[in-house]
Amino acid sequence: MNKVLITGCNGQLGRALNKLLANKDIEIINTDVDNLDICDAAQVSALIKKEQPDTIINCAAHTAVDKCETDRENAARINALGPKNLAAAAKETGAQLVQVSTDYVFDGNASKPYVETDTPCPQSVYGSTKLDGERAVMEIMDKYYIVRTAWLYGDGNNFVKTMLRLAKERDTITVVNDQFGSPTSAMELGRMILHIVDSGEYGIYHATCEGMTNWHDFAKAIFTLAKSNVNLIPVTTAEYPASVAKRPAYSVLENAKLNSQGAYRMKQWEDALEEYMAEMGFMG
Numbered sequence: 001m002n003k004v005l006i007t008g009c010n011g012q013l014g015r016a017l018n019k020l021l022a023n024k025d026i027e028i029i030n031t032d033v034d035n036l037d038i039c040d041a042a043q044v045s046a047l048i049k050k051e052q053p054d055t056i057i058n059c060a061a062h063t064a065v066d067k068c069e070t071d072r073e074n075a076a077r078i079n080a081l082g083p084k085n086l087a088a089a090a091k092e093t094g095a096q097l098v099q100v101s102t103d104y105v106f107d108g109n110a111s112k113p114y115v116e117t118d119t120p121c122p123q124s125v126y127g128s129t130k131l132d133g134e135r136a137v138m139e140i141m142d143k144y145y146i147v148r149t150a151w152l153y154g155d156g157n158n159f160v161k162t163m164l165r166l167a168k169e170r171d172t173i174t175v176v177n178d179q180f181g182s183p184t185s186a187m188e189l190g191r192m193i194l195h196i197v198d199s200g201e202y203g204i205y206h207a208t209c210e211g212m213t214n215w216h217d218f219a220k221a222i223f224t225l226a227k228s229n230v231n232l233i234p235v236t237t238a239e240y241p242a243s244v245a246k247r248p249a250y251s252v253l254e255n256a257k258l259n260s261q262g263a264y265r266m267k268q269w270e271d272a273l274e275e276y277m278a279e280m281g282f283m284g
């Protein structure tokens, strides 16, 4: 990779990629909605033709899962039409495309980790629009990496920051303990994406940190590292006020394709969390 165009560069993953690429001999074209709206096909095509990146990493998305339920049109534009436009432009210039996707493409009813070949069955507008984005890319071009991740946190709004904020505002916090997944830091995901784009092995990838947990135990690990004394109470999803979008009960992804290629293992989620908390100055 010599020249990379990043969309949604101000988001969590976009920022992590910029940090990781900072001292590398790679030209970076950073874009976000103010200078490249991925929903605008003409703008996307013109910029990609002008810049001729060899690699495009689409970090732009409508990630507000509950808001997507009531903002269907926008969710479809950003999560499906956007990747379609990028794929069409990439095909024209011969660039390879990384389309970042999500565990929400699955129904969350499994009892063992989802692998890349499992059949998607999204249960939310966010999940179904992200799946439409995957499909649009696969229909249009061959040189794609669809990289599904989960429970992402980085420099932006995320669960870790929400927990730390709530711990300052409240004495007691209740968090569900019956939804399972793999917290993944944007830095770890960014590192793996940079590994994948150099492989030339196109296709669908799962890329999450190793291990699994539930939201309550994730919060517990955050408060332990932050040395917070907040009273953390586990509850079931049924006991908790219902969220607008349906949350998957089990959305653990197995990095099966990466493992079959003999790629290095991503960090254990607890280790990635500690790295993040230290970097952000969140340790107690």
Ligand SMILES: NC(=O)c1ccc[n+]([C@@H]2O[C@H](COP(=O)([O-])OP(=O)(O)OC[C@H]3O[C@@H](n4cnc5c(N)ncnc54)[C@H](OP(=O)(O)O)[C@@H]3O)[C@@H](O)[C@H]2O)c1
Binding pocket: 007, 008, 009, 010, 011, 012, 013, 014, 032, 033, 034, 036, 037, 038, 039, 058, 059, 060, 061, 062, 063, 078, 082, 100, 101, 102, 103, 130, 148, 149, 150, 151, 152, 153, 156, 157
């Ligand atoms: N966050 C998670 O827990 C999670 C889990 C699984 C998968 N993922 C996937 O991982 C990827 C990265 O997520 P993230 O958490 O880094 O996202 P993020 O922090 O929400 O960043 C998304 C970025 O895209 C920008 N954007 C929105 N609409 C755009 C448009 N039309 N054109 C160009 N840019 C636009 C946003 O700008 P504004 O802020 O101004 O809207 C923001 O800077 C996404 O594909 C997401 O679906 C995320």
